[in-house]
Amino acid sequence: MELKQVEKISKALSDVNRLKLLQYMQKNQGKVECTKACNLLDLAQPSISHHVKKLVESGLINQHKIGRNYNYTLNHEVWDNYMLRLQNL
Numbered sequence: 001m002e003l004k005q006v007e008k009i010s011k012a013l014s015d016v017n018r019l020k021l022l023q024y025m026q027k028n029q030g031k032v033e034c035t036k037a038c039n040l041l042d043l044a045q046p047s048i049s050h051h052v053k054k055l056v057e058s059g060l061i062n063q064h065k066i067g068r069n070y071n072y073t074l075n076h077e078v079w080d081n082y083m084l085r086l087q088n089l
Contacts, residue, residue: 001081005059009082012058017041018051022060022074030074037072
């Protein structure tokens with residue numbers, strides 16, 4: 001993993017709302033639905049979209065559209081590579 005990607009992931013992890021979302025996903029088999037994310041973070045939908053976008057752009061989560069809704073899953077491969085890269089700094 002390139003250092004630029006490590007930087008992008010680190011920035012994505014620098015917000016408590018994104019950490020809460022990832023924490024919930026970890027406890028929920030690595031998945032969350034968009035509507036559940038809104039309830040979980042108690043934020044307006046545009047704010048949720050912003051946080052999710054940062055996590056998707058970093059590669060930490062994958063986005064899947066099902067009908068009109070989105071589901072998100074953890075990208076364990078990216079997370080594992082990120083942790084390994086941090087250990088080897």
